Amino acid sequence: MSKRLVVLISGRGSNMQAIVRQTRDGILKNIAEVVAVISNKVTAAGLEFARQTGIETRVIPSKGKDRISFDRELLAAVQQFKPDLVVLAGFMRILTPEFIRPFKDRIINIHPADTDQFKGLGGYEWAWKQKLPETKITVHLVDEGVDTGRVLAKATINMQGLNSLHELEERGLQEEHRLYSRVIKEYLEI
Numbered sequence: 001m002s003k004r005l006v007v008l009i010s011g012r013g014s015n016m017q018a019i020v021r022q023t024r025d026g027i028l029k030n031i032a033e034v035v036a037v038i039s040n041k042v043t044a045a046g047l048e049f050a051r052q053t054g055i056e057t058r059v060i061p062s063k064g065k066d067r068i069s070f071d072r073e074l075l076a077a078v079q080q081f082k083p084d085l086v087v088l089a090g091f092m093r094i095l096t097p098e099f100i101r102p103f104k105d106r107i108i109n110i111h112p113a114d115t116d117q118f119k120g121l122g123g124y125e126w127a128w129k130q131k132l133p134e135t136k137i138t139v140h141l142v143d144e145g146v147d148t149g150r151v152l153a154k155a156t157i158n159m160q161g162l163n164s165l166h167e168l169e170e171r172g173l174q175e176e177h178r179l180y181s182r183v184i185k186e187y188l189e190i
Contacts, residue, residue, distance in 0.1 A: 002033040003084035003188045008074075008091035009039050013046020015089035015110060018177035019184065020053055027185050036081045038074070040093055056081075062093060071099040078103075085188065088142065089180070092121075097144050107142035108187065110180050112172055114138055114154060119147035124172055127157075128165045134158050135168075137176055139183040152187060155179045 005023070007016045016037060022028040037050035040062035050057045058077050062070045075098065078086060088109040100107060113123030114136035127135035135157050141149040157172050 002030060004035045004082060005032050005085050005087050006036045006038060006078050006081050006083040007034055007087045007089050009037060009044050009046045009089050010041050010092040011044055011046065011090050013044065013049060013089060014173055015176055015180055016046050017049050019087065019181055022181040028181055031185055031188055038077055067096050068098050071096045075099050075102060094146055095142065100142060100144055105141055109140055109142050110176055111138045111140065111147050115140060115147045115151060124169050125165060128168055132159055137172060137179055139180060153179060153183045
């Protein structure tokens with residue numbers, strides 16, 4: 001029986017789209033299904049992709065709400081779908097313990113940097129400004145810190161030969177799309 005995924009997004013949802021494709025025709029087929037996509041932004045472009053592919057969507061606006069009130073509302077929405085795993089895919093909110101505790105060890109995130117070197121927003125920008133020869137992408141469980149949860153996998157992005165931050169982001173996204181589904185599969189099969 002397929003495991004139930006609820007994916008949280010704030011924008012275009014390219015990682016969510018890659019995961020949906022993998023659940024239908026790739027390494028997550030017969031292992032997982034995306035049962036809902038929830039965004040904190042009405043304008044999140046990824047919602048349209050989810051709707052077009054028949055996935056239920058919800059919008060829980062975060063603007064103007066304190067973190068705990070928002071997380072309580074989000075928690076109620078996510079719990080309705082009885083997820084085995086909550087997948088953060090470009091979800092641009094720091095979750096409070098109010099949301100995290102009910103899903104302990106069942107929330108996963110992808111971070112565009114090595115969490116040992118850089119936490120928080122702007123991982124690719126940080127790597128580009130540092131003029132690193134390579135950077136990493138980290139998939140980790142979400143705990144009550146920011147990008148401090150147990151690391152499940154890392155992948156290296158070669159930065160040599162890149163001419164812009166945009167090129168780094170594109171190269172990084174390609175690797176994110178491969179890595180995230182693979183790690184979700186491995187985590188669900190434990």
